[in-house]
Amino acid sequence: MNTQQVINYNRIADAIDYIRNNFKQQPDLDEVAEKVHLSPAHFQRLFTDWAGTSPKKFLQYISVEYAKNILKEDSRVTLFDAAFETGLSSTSRLHDLFVNIEGMTPAEYKNGGKNLSLNYSFAESPFGNLIVASTAKGVCYMAFAENEQEALFDLKKQFSNAVFHKKLDMLQQNALFIFQNDWSKLPEIKLHLKGTDFQLKVWETLLKIPFGKLSTYGNVAEEIGNPSASRAVGTAIGSNPVAFLIPCHRVIRSSGTFDGYRWGNIRKTAIIGWEGAKTDEEN
Structure with a gap:
């Protein structure tokens, strides 16, 4: 646990908030990355480091149907x-x-x-x-x-x-x-x-x-x-x-x-x- 991890979570939380509010539109990587002010490559890497999976796969885990x-x-x-x-x-x-x-x-x-x-x-x-x-x-x-x-x-x-x-x-x-x-x-x-x-x-x-x-x-x-x-x-x-x-x-x-x-x-x-x-x- 470190300060950078907390900063990363705050960015991931913003991304999750956007995904939750726009789930029906199935936003792609570029769209979500833009909303948290990161390049798609940086966002993909950051998200995978934090969650252990890609943003696309994470969408599945937080969907109503998966639940x-x-x-x-x-x-x-x-x-x-x-x-x-x-x-x-x-x-x-x-x-x-x-x-x-x-x-x-x-x-x-x-x-x-x-x-x-x-x-x-x-x-x-x-x-x-x-x-x-x-x-x-x-x-x-x-x-x-x-x-x-x-x-x-x-x-x-x-x-x-x-x-x-x-x-x-x-x-x-x-x-x-x-x-x-x-x-x-x-x-x-x-x-x-x-x-x-x-x-x-x-x-x-x-x-x-x-x-x-x-x-x-x-x-x-x-x-x-x-x-x-x-x-x-x-x-x-x-x-x-x-x-x-x-x-x-x-x-x-x-x-x-x-x-x-x-x-x-x-x-x-x-x-x-x-x-x-x-x-x-x-x-």
């Missing part, structure tokens, strides 16, 4: 089944398998983190800047944020009575390893989350959606044994406190559209396309 085809596949395949199938040997090593969620105690939940000591730091990712925070038990918060001051303010709203220290610790570092290309030595990622029993159940269910796959709000509601709770599931997903690690970006509408993401629909589209490209590399 619908993914949804038609067996959504009941669990993360553990997928992990055994891939052998856990390379980038296909599914990070979700190594995410361990522990809920905060009722007292911690109720009193806004009183007596909790939180470390926090800022980092870069392929999808923009992040703030990440942790307690002694695990990562409690991770969010995409362009403005550090606003990001810290939002974190402190979540834990209004906690004590904060600007410090990068090993729990945060382990979580940030997920953005590296080589996952072969990815350690277990521990999360310490503040949520209701229902929210925790939904967030744990999201971890069962394999890397590169998609699900719907209705499917998640069925998975938790409450098929009529799609709206409540959507609210819980929208309250996810840990971006990317808990893959709420993999939940889309049954129509195949990629909206409703708290950190921006362009970013959601980028992540889905990036994961699709990574999955295709391994097949």
